[in-house]
Amino acid sequence: MLTDLTIAQARDGLRAKEFSAVDLTMAHLHAIEKLNTRLNAFITVSHSQALDQARAADAALAAGEARALTGIPLAIKDLFCTAGVRTTAGSKILGPFVPPYESTVTANLLRDGAVLLGKTNLDEFAMGSSNMTSAYGPVENPWKRKQDETAVLVPGGSSGGSAASVAARLAMGATGTDTGGSIRQPASFCGLVGVKPTYGRCSRWGVVAFASSLDHPGPFARTVRDSAILLGSMAGHDPKDSTSAAVPVPDFEAACARGVKGLRIGVPREYHSDGMPAEIDALWQQGLDWLRAAGAEIVDVSLPYTKYGLATYYIVAPAEASSNLARYDGVRFGARENGEDLRDLYERTRAEGFGPEVRRRVLIGTYVLSAGYYDAYYLRAQKIRALILKDFTDAFAHVDALLTPTAPSAAFAQGENMDDPIKMYLNDLFTVPANLAGVPAASVPVGLDANGLPLGLQVIGKPFDEETVFAVSATLEQAAGFTALPAIRAGG
Amino acid sequence: MTMQPKYAIEGSTGTWEVVVGLEVHAQVISNAKLFSGAATAFGAEPNSQVSFVDAAFPGMLPVINAECVAQAVRTGLGLNARINTVSRFDRKNYFYADLPSGYQISQFEHPIVGTGEVEVELADGSTKVIGITRLHLEQDAGKSIHDQHPTKTLIDLNRSGVALMEIVSEPDIRSPEEAGAYLRKLRSILRYLGTCDGNMEEGSMRADVNVSVRKHGEPYRTRCEVKNVNSIRFVMQAVEAEAARQVEVWESGGTVMQETRLFDSGRGITRSMRSKEDAHDYRYFPDPDLLPLVLEEDWIASLKAALPELPDAKRARFIQSYGLSPYDAAVLVAEKATADFYETVAKGRDPKIAANWVTGDFFAAVNRLGRSIEDPPVTAAALGGLLDLMADNTINGRIAKDVFEAMVETGKDAATIVDEKGLRQVTDTGAIDEAVDRILAANPDKVEEYRSGKDKLFGFFVGQTMNAMAGKGNPGLINETLKRHLAAQKE
Numbered sequence: 001m002l003t004d005l006t007i008a009q010a011r012d013g014l015r016a017k018e019f020s021a022v023d024l025t026m027a028h029l030h031a032i033e034k035l036n037t038r039l040n041a042f043i044t045v046s047h048s049q050a051l052d053q054a055r056a057a058d059a060a061l062a063a064g065e066a067r068a069l070t071g072i073p074l075a076i077k078d079l080f081c082t083a084g085v086r087t088t089a090g091s092k093i094l095g096p097f098v099p100p101y102e103s104t105v106t107a108n109l110l111r112d113g114a115v116l117l118g119k120t121n122l123d124e125f126a127m128g129s130s131n132m133t134s135a136y137g138p139v140e141n142p143w144k145r146k147q148d149e150t151a152v153l154v155p156g157g158s159s160g161g162s163a164a165s166v167a168a169r170l171a172m173g174a175t176g177t178d179t180g181g182s183i184r185q186p187a188s189f190c191g192l193v194g195v196k197p198t199y200g201r202c203s204r205w206g207v208v209a210f211a212s213s214l215d216h217p218g219p220f221a222r223t224v225r226d227s228a229i230l231l232g233s234m235a236g237h238d239p240k241d242s243t244s245a246a247v248p249v250p251d252f253e254a255a256c257a258r259g260v261k262g263l264r265i266g267v268p269r270e271y272h273s274d275g276m277p278a279e280i281d282a283l284w285q286q287g288l289d290w291l292r293a294a295g296a297e298i299v300d301v302s303l304p305y306t307k308y309g310l311a312t313y314y315i316v317a318p319a320e321a322s323s324n325l326a327r328y329d330g331v332r333f334g335a336r337e338n339g340e341d342l343r344d345l346y347e348r349t350r351a352e353g354f355g356p357e358v359r360r361r362v363l364i365g366t367y368v369l370s371a372g373y374y375d376a377y378y379l380r381a382q383k384i385r386a387l388i389l390k391d392f393t394d395a396f397a398h399v400d401a402l403l404t405p406t407a408p409s410a411a412f413a414q415g416e417n418m419d420d421p422i423k424m425y426l427n428d429l430f431t432v433p434a435n436l437a438g439v440p441a442a443s444v445p446v447g448l449d450a451n452g453l454p455l456g457l458q459v460i461g462k463p464f465d466e467e468t469v470f471a472v473s474a475t476l477e478q479a480a481g482f483t484a485l486p487a488i489r490a491g492g
Numbered sequence: 493m494t495m496q497p498k499y500a501i502e503g504s505t506g507t508w509e510v511v512v513g514l515e516v517h518a519q520v521i522s523n524a525k526l527f528s529g530a531a532t533a534f535g536a537e538p539n540s541q542v543s544f545v546d547a548a549f550p551g552m553l554p555v556i557n558a559e560c561v562a563q564a565v566r567t568g569l570g571l572n573a574r575i576n577t578v579s580r581f582d583r584k585n586y587f588y589a590d591l592p593s594g595y596q597i598s599q600f601e602h603p604i605v606g607t608g609e610v611e612v613e614l615a616d617g618s619t620k621v622i623g624i625t626r627l628h629l630e631q632d633a634g635k636s637i638h639d640q641h642p643t644k645t646l647i648d649l650n651r652s653g654v655a656l657m658e659i660v661s662e663p664d665i666r667s668p669e670e671a672g673a674y675l676r677k678l679r680s681i682l683r684y685l686g687t688c689d690g691n692m693e694e695g696s697m698r699a700d701v702n703v704s705v706r707k708h709g710e711p712y713r714t715r716c717e718v719k720n721v722n723s724i725r726f727v728m729q730a731v732e733a734e735a736a737r738q739v740e741v742w743e744s745g746g747t748v749m750q751e752t753r754l755f756d757s758g759r760g761i762t763r764s765m766r767s768k769e770d771a772h773d774y775r776y777f778p779d780p781d782l783l784p785l786v787l788e789e790d791w792i793a794s795l796k797a798a799l800p801e802l803p804d805a806k807r808a809r810f811i812q813s814y815g816l817s818p819y820d821a822a823v824l825v826a827e828k829a830t831a832d833f834y835e836t837v838a839k840g841r842d843p844k845i846a847a848n849w850v851t852g853d854f855f856a857a858v859n860r861l862g863r864s865i866e867d868p869p870v871t872a873a874a875l876g877g878l879l880d881l882m883a884d885n886t887i888n889g890r891i892a893k894d895v896f897e898a899m900v901e902t903g904k905d906a907a908t909i910v911d912e913k914g915l916r917q918v919t920d921t922g923a924i925d926e927a928v929d930r931i932l933a934a935n936p937d938k939v940e941e942y943r944s945g946k947d948k949l950f951g952f953f954v955g956q957t958m959n960a961m962a963g964k965g966n967p968g969l970i971n972e973t974l975k976r977h978l979a980a981q982k983e
Binding site for chain 2: 080081087089094097099100101103204205206207208209211212213239240241242243319320322323326327329331332333342343346366369370371374378
């Protein structure tokens with residue numbers, strides 16, 4: 001089946017004229033047509049635009065002008081603004097919004113010949129770990145519990161639609177954004193590779209902002225190599241984003257073949273969490289054994305401020321969000337609820353337009369920045385953030401990369417963890433520190449839990465050393481030989 | 493030693509001193525906005541100069557405009573201020589319809605320019621140094637237009653995102669006059685630097701006026717801020733009105749409350765706008781979309797090297813090299829265009845005569861005709877030509893005034909007017925001798941009086957002779973001839 005190919009395989013097949021880009025795109029559009037009603041992975045499918053792009057890709061292939069992603073059908077998280085294609089951020093307040101501009105990351109993908117199938121579902125404004133906060137309904141995880149096929153599982157979040165679409169073979173790869181784990185946790189829940197690169201590696205220009213200092217665009221794919229191909233296209237310095245780094249983009253795909261011989265891999269002892277299932281602990285040990293067997297040296301390290309990561313994150317992220325979301329006021333674009341006067345218009349528009357989780361975080365953010373609380377919350381959180389970064393800097397003086405679990409559990413069912421926001425926030429326990437420090441991290445699927453659900457391990461690297469992250473991830477991937485398939489998938 | 497303040501308010505309980513600090517918002521001269529590439533021209537069609545960044549569309553990001561940074565640094569250097577090599581941008585959060593992002597990007601804790609000073613000249617010839625606390629860069633907001641529709645407010649975002657410099661003074665100002673002198677001097681420096689056009693009518697310079705009063709020797713009392721005053725005259729009036737109000741509040745047993753007030757220029761009073769309790773909580777925090785602004789010392793040095801001569805230096809040079817009085821020099825350097833005009837006139841000519849003509853007849857004509865130095869009634873070159881005709885004795889000073897008026901009226905140059913009207917000075921001693929003889933002969937009684945000691949009559953004879961010669965006689969020769977003839981008759 002064309003939908004089962006990896007990006008690397010499809011690239012070769014297109015160049016060898018085994019099939020056309022239109023064939024490949026049609027196969028994915030058919031899969032979407034068949035499965036999206038159930039999965040709800042896409043909010044918008046850009047059918048005709050995708051076919052136009054596929055035809056252009058075929059023309060380029062025929063002319064011998066193929067680029068890195070020519071003809072490869074991808075899904076785009078609906079947080080990336082796409083010119084002429086509705087962009088909702090998973091929110092009612094942006095429901096009618098059609099951007100007149102293309103985000104830098106999607107523009108880079110288009111430059112390299114990619115076919116964009118549509119816009120994927122997400123937690124509203126990327127605030128969530130389950131995709132349950134989307135105004136466009138929840139996304140179903142294509143994976144099923146062996147014992148309980150009726151339970152509808154969440155794909156994780158916030159990039160739940162992207163993860164579900166790639167897992168169910170509705171797209172060959174997808175973009176996501178990761179503010180506290182929003183690529184890595186859904187990747188782990190859906191048996192995918194998800195990469196959060198270094199802060200500044202991928203431009204944020206044209207990506208609807210959640211928390212500017214923590215938002216990282218990155219790729220989802222079914223293999224480490226595919227994710228490296230995608231990141232190579234998405235990354236690059238962008239003068240339109242002041243926080244974009246002026247550093248060259250190395251050959252990530254080549255780095256996948258480097259191996260780990262001679263590398264020192266750190267095991268942060270603080271990532272042993274009390275309530276963590278034994279099977280995740282066991283898989284972590286297994287991962288370390290695989291790396292040791294491949295020639296790496298395993299070293300115990302300490303990241304003492306890890307325990308403050310989540311608390312710090314839930315001050316910094318809402319603070320920035322409360323300010324970033326002020327622009328959704330009903331005045332210039334998006335949804336508006338008319339009111340008696342300006343203040344009434346604001347209140348009605350925002351009360352109607354934002355869901356409860358977004359409102360909660362705007363309130364928390366407003367509170368922690370308020371006069372009299374700023375020093376106790378925001379300022380203190382910034383200090384701890386600096387200490388968390390120092391933790392990583394100190395650790396990376398001794399090791400080349402770190403290995404940890406990605407999430408404290410496998411995918412949970414819709415409705416679970418919904419009674420208490422803190423329970424949901426705990427999903428980000430292991431992923432949040434890399435966002436606070438801006439260091440690159442990936443989640444790699446390495447095994448299944450007792451229910452047959454995928455579990456991922458997280459590889460964290462030095463700033464701008466994604467190459468080592470890919471090398472370690474590829475080694476784990478090869479050793480794990482992860483071949484399990486989700487129950488719901490194209491052709492499945 | 494106690495010194496009576498120069499400006500004092502006599503109240504029923506004693507003499508009060510006024511304490512003033514000014515926050516001036518000066519629009520930066522630049523082609524593009526502070527964080528976007530949109531244009532900044534004044535008076536464009538509403539919403540024709542708005543980028544997606546200015547309208548705060550989703551995913552849009554600010555990128556600092558290097559020219560605006562350079563303008564702030566130049567201004568800092570012109571105010572003899574410390575340039576901070578590391579500064580930072582913060583978000584000032586509040587909701588308003590003409591603030592698209594819901595926050596203004598400003599510099600709160602770490603401004604680009606630190607302490608400096610400005611020396612101002614006062615009417616009595618004294619000077620005073622006013623301290624500068626800081627200068628920071630920030631975005632302007634858009635404009636809400638309430639009077640175009642019966643029920644709706646229209647919004648023009650052309651100004652949204654335009655770069656402003658907020659220049660904060662120390663509370664060193666002690667009178668309306670000093671407030672006016674400070675603003676005029678600040679505006680002059682900004683215009684010399686080319687960093688702000690200082691045009692208060694167009695809103696490119698606005699002042700918030702902080703006023704308090706106290707008895708001499710007391711610590712500061714509570715101040716009120718009078719917002720957005722848009723002319724120097726109104727600032728001076730606002731200081732006076734607000735100080736008087738506060739004296740009345742204190743003396744009637746009340747307490748001045750910290751608040752924001754507005755100046756009602758029609759009634760000449762200040763009105764309460766909002767009290768401290770209603771003040772916004774702006775929730776300042778560092779803008780995560782922008783990295784700290786780091787300036788290279790070399791770059792600052794290159795900007796410094798390229799600064800133009802500023803008013804104080806120019807004034808000193810005019811006194812030193814042209815021998816002008818401090819007053820004339822100050823008048824001539826107040827506007828760079830005036831100083832340039834003067835130097836064109838003075839080049840290769842007597843600088844004092846040039847100064848007298850520029851500040852005298854020329855300024856009078858400018859004011860009378862409602863013209864400006866940029867649109868002068870007589871060009872600098874033409875005025876220089878007139879001075880040349882005096883210098884080579886083609887015409888005398890009296891005729892020159894008539895020629896000047898003719899130049900203003902006709903736009904012709906001085907030489908043409910002199911030729912056409914036959915105004916050349918008479919230096920023929922025979923003609924002068926003849927005229928003097930005629931005048932003395934016609935006024936024997938006056939000659940008698942002069943001889944008996946009434947020296948003042950000499951001027952009468954000069955005037956009569958000049959009139960007889962239709963004003964064209966050389967004054968020096970007339971004096972000389974008269975003295976000779978009167979002396980001869982005396983004998």
